[in-house]
Amino acid sequence: MGPLQIAERIKEMFPDDVLGYTGFCGQVTVSVKKDNIVSICRYLHDDAEMGFDYPASLCGVDYQGREPRFEVVYNLYSITHRHRIVLKAGVPESDPAIDTVTGIWTGVNWHERETFDMYGIKFNGHPDMRRILMPEDWEGHPLRKDYPVTGPAREWHGYEEVRDRKRKYAEFEWKPLK
């Protein structure tokens, strides 16, 4: 099935949820509302003609100054039918949460954790919603556009702990023999 046909089919199945679709470089991106994302994904995965069995990637995008501010992007591929579709669901800044799709594709587990870590978007029903790349007590979400590239003004306290430990164990460090 061509990507436009797939987009049309999704629109037929979920007329209230699909906000529109755009094509670029032969790929079609379907914008959907976030409320029904699980049933849309369930349909894409289970339907025999769709058969999107492979979760290629999942990530967030921050459109600062636009409403809704965040977007969660689902890159789906079907190894059986060899076709691809991109789903986008807008997530507002006031309530940064969306339902998890880990029940459909196990592999998105870590991608969702990464999106939470980097953007602060919570995935309702996720089995293990923790930070993944940044330390657990890190403040802020680094990939947000208002987060400075040089890092936060205040240093993470973990660095001081590491330096303390270095000073504490300095006497045990190897020294060359005289």
Added chain:
Amino acid sequence: METAEVDFKPLETKTITVSMGPQHPATHGVLRLVLELDGETVVKCTPHVGYLHRGIEKLSENRTYLQIIPLTDRLDYISSMSNNIGYCVAVEKLLGIEAPPRAKFIRTIAGEMSRISSHLLWLATHALDIGAMTVFLYAFREREVLLDLFERLCGARLTVSYPRIGGVRNDIPDQEWLDVLKKFTDEFPDRMKEYETLIDQNRIWLKRTKGIGVIGVEEAINWGLSGATLRGSGTDYDIRKYMPYDAYDQVDFEVPVGRECDVYDRYRCRMIELLQANRIIRQCIDKLPEGPILADERKFVLPAKDEVLGDMEHLIHHFVLVAKGPKTPVGELYVSTEVPKGELGFYIVSDGTGKPYRMHVRAPSFVHAGVLGRLSVGHMVADVIANIGTIDIVLGECDR
């Protein structure tokens, strides 16, 4: 004689928690696993990643498209050439340009050389972890030849930054370079036989790898595994065949597929992949066309230095490309390529400026590290090491 009264409590078993890593020689970098053990059986395995996080995605939002190439070197530093190619292919698709045939063939040669060198490193360390020391020494002998060739090609052995958007930086240095590579491809199948005599039928190797880390084909696809880690489970998903890029549609090669879904089958898949990569290089050398190595697209490709110094127009192009970056169409796309570890995807959101608005790197090692917990449960502690080897992860790419 009186017997002492002894209070026999029912015997209790309890699990112990062991932290493995981040500084552990067998975890291939800074991977930390928290293992919950019942005796020596793993009940639960939780991988912790992020020790090597450098914020490459954040950095690339503040760099022009041309400046990101050296950043992609640092993703999977074992096969930096493949990462560069993956990034360049993605940006070329975004800009709507195409590399000339000669550049495509050179990139295919370089990408497959990188695949061989990465798989050799995998074979060496995987065997070393499981207890076969000798393979390490042999595999590094061949890897050295390839790294020397990389050095002559672009001056760097590890972080190459050789491909460019729209082609490659420089042409192959001379005929001698091709002859050395040709000699390597002639000898390589015999070298492969040497590795195989060492471990293929080795009883210890078979005991350590057969029936370990089994994951069925549907589950593997559902997990999003890719590369040889997926193909060992019995599907032929290879991006070089499914969505050909560069010169892969002009060469003949086979995609090996496993049956038993275990560590041994994934090992066999990678071994056959090595031979296939060798075949691809050989065909590319024979078919290598003449012609330019950079696309003739002044708006996107840096002009040659002598042109910049002698011509006003080229000087302006050079200045704009370096200072502002190329002007890009507005849109977003996901382009994936087959790197040695699996599917490397770049999701680029472009807002029309010379810098990507958002660049997400779908790293195969990130997905593969996630499946480690699933593979290890129910096996012995020693098998965790075999599983880390078989999913072939590089933490630089996993943490980004």
